[in-house]
Amino acid sequence: MISTKEDLFQTICNASRLGTLGLFIGAGFSKALLEGNTKHIAYRWGELLEASCEKLEIDKQLINTNGAYPELATKICQLYADISGKSYELAAREFKEKICELTDTYPDQEKIKNYGKWFEEISPEWIVTTNYDTIIESVLGGKALSIAPDRCFCNISGMVPVFHLHGICREPDSVVITNEDYTYMFRPNDYRQARLPFLMKESCVLMIGYGLGDINVITAVDWANNVYTNSSEGYDFPIIQLLYVDAPKPAPYISKDNIVIYEINNLEDFFRELSSFMNGYNEKYDEKMKTMGEIVTYLNCTEDEHILDFIDNKDCSKDRILNFFKTLEPEFGYVYNVFFPFVRCVVANLDELSARRGAFQEYDRKLCFILDIFMSIPINKIPASLFGLLAEELNAVAVYVNSNGEYVLGESYSATDSWGRYKNAIPKDVIRELRRLTESSQSGYDNLRKLLYSIDSENIDSDFERAYDIYE
Numbered sequence: 001m002i003s004t005k006e007d008l009f010q011t012i013c014n015a016s017r018l019g020t021l022g023l024f025i026g027a028g029f030s031k032a033l034l035e036g037n038t039k040h041i042a043y044r045w046g047e048l049l050e051a052s053c054e055k056l057e058i059d060k061q062l063i064n065t066n067g068a069y070p071e072l073a074t075k076i077c078q079l080y081a082d083i084s085g086k087s088y089e090l091a092a093r094e095f096k097e098k099i100c101e102l103t104d105t106y107p108d109q110e111k112i113k114n115y116g117k118w119f120e121e122i123s124p125e126w127i128v129t130t131n132y133d134t135i136i137e138s139v140l141g142g143k144a145l146s147i148a149p150d151r152c153f154c155n156i157s158g159m160v161p162v163f164h165l166h167g168i169c170r171e172p173d174s175v176v177i178t179n180e181d182y183t184y185m186f187r188p189n190d191y192r193q194a195r196l197p198f199l200m201k202e203s204c205v206l207m208i209g210y211g212l213g214d215i216n217v218i219t220a221v222d223w224a225n226n227v228y229t230n231s232s233e234g235y236d237f238p239i240i241q242l243l244y245v246d247a248p249k250p251a252p253y254i255s256k257d258n259i260v261i262y263e264i265n266n267l268e269d270f271f272r273e274l275s276s277f278m279n280g281y282n283e284k285y286d287e288k289m290k291t292m293g294e295i296v297t298y299l300n301c302t303e304d305e306h307i308l309d310f311i312d313n314k315d316c317s318k319d320r321i322l323n324f325f326k327t328l329e330p331e332f333g334y335v336y337n338v339f340f341p342f343v344r345c346v347v348a349n350l351d352e353l354s355a356r357r358g359a360f361q362e363y364d365r366k367l368c369f370i371l372d373i374f375m376s377i378p379i380n381k382i383p384a385s386l387f388g389l390l391a392e393e394l395n396a397v398a399v400y401v402n403s404n405g406e407y408v409l410g411e412s413y414s415a416t417d418s419w420g421r422y423k424n425a426i427p428k429d430v431i432r433e434l435r436r437l438t439e440s441s442q443s444g445y446d447n448l449r450k451l452l453y454s455i456d457s458e459n460i461d462s463d464f465e466r467a468y469d470i471y472e
Helices: 005-018 027-033 045-056 060-064 069-084 088-103 109-122 135-143 179-185 191-201 215-227 267-300 304-311 314-326 330-354 361-376 384-398 413-425 428-440 446-453 462-471
Strands: 021-025 126-129 144-147 160-164 204-208 239-244 260-264
Touching (some): 005 021, 005 109, 005 204, 005 239, 005 260, 005 267, 027 267, 045 069, 045 088, 060 069, 069 179, 109 135, 126 191, 135 144, 135 160, 239 267, 260 267, 267 314, 267 330, 304 314, 304 330, 314 361, 330 361, 361 384, 384 446, 428 446
Parallel strands (some): 021 126, 126 160, 144 160
């Protein structure tokens, strides 16, 4: 839930780190970067049509008539064709060439330097723009991969794809501006119409210098929010719109379209604040990576004394490790590649200790170790390979637990007591998954199955209840 500026910045920084940040850039961005520039002008759509009329020596009062901008662009082309005696196709081509001339602009070097630094910091995975200009390419330098609207969107390592939704000023034929251009775009199989919703659905989208006025974008937002309703727990990112106003509100808010709106009155100030926040965010992340390195170093040690200290929770080492994995984000799941062999070492050590004559308490320690993991780490964070290992070891130790009050050869009284104390505290989703495993297996989990049968089954999946009725 994004309710504060800090929440907003945190969301952007998280997306940047995960490689899921996308930028949607409109004319307001170009306006901001060309502000005060004496050589180049950034036009909004109406201004651009007016300037093109002057270039073509057409009465610019035409654009003051009613009609959407694409309709007005078509009227300009038709009028120019009538006046010049050229075909409509040739008139439209010359009109688009004038559009390209007017939008072939460059910000000053100081702007390029500042925004280049900020864009490097937030590291967008992709950029979509409705602008014809190449100002974004100026900011990104050699990292920019310009993509015209008739080309396939692609990601290349080390490059930032810049998808020009309406065309590029260097390619007049790519410009989308007239009514018929938009008609082509809305064909059912148009690539842009299919690609945009997925980009928005799968990313945290930061909209800069843009209002939701373009029909392509409105449609993409609608499809992302209302058609493609799939979700990814923990990785559902919002669409964030920076909205320029004279007196911005201090906190973000949610629009009726489920877009996070954050009001600004100066784009440079926004990026300066975001840059400062990201520096602090990166420091905390570096500290987290340092802690992770320490955990990995701890788990890489498999000496017997070290393993015994862990089993005995010396200096709260076991609690610290399990708490670490309890809150571990999925993107750091690779650390389980170290934890898995460590668990094997712990189990092997306990098996060796229990092999000694009369060492029944070691079965209790093994049982408690397995239950500690199941009760500490959410099941959706336990890799399948680790879950399988724990199930096998629980099945192996179950033979020493008296779960139904009947005589058990070789029973470990302490393990039986521990099972009685903790069995009903095991998370229900763990019980369900263990039961599913024992029901689907052809053989080999009989001990675990009996052990699970002793658990109070209230509120646990009824399908398994029916299965256990048969077993009884």
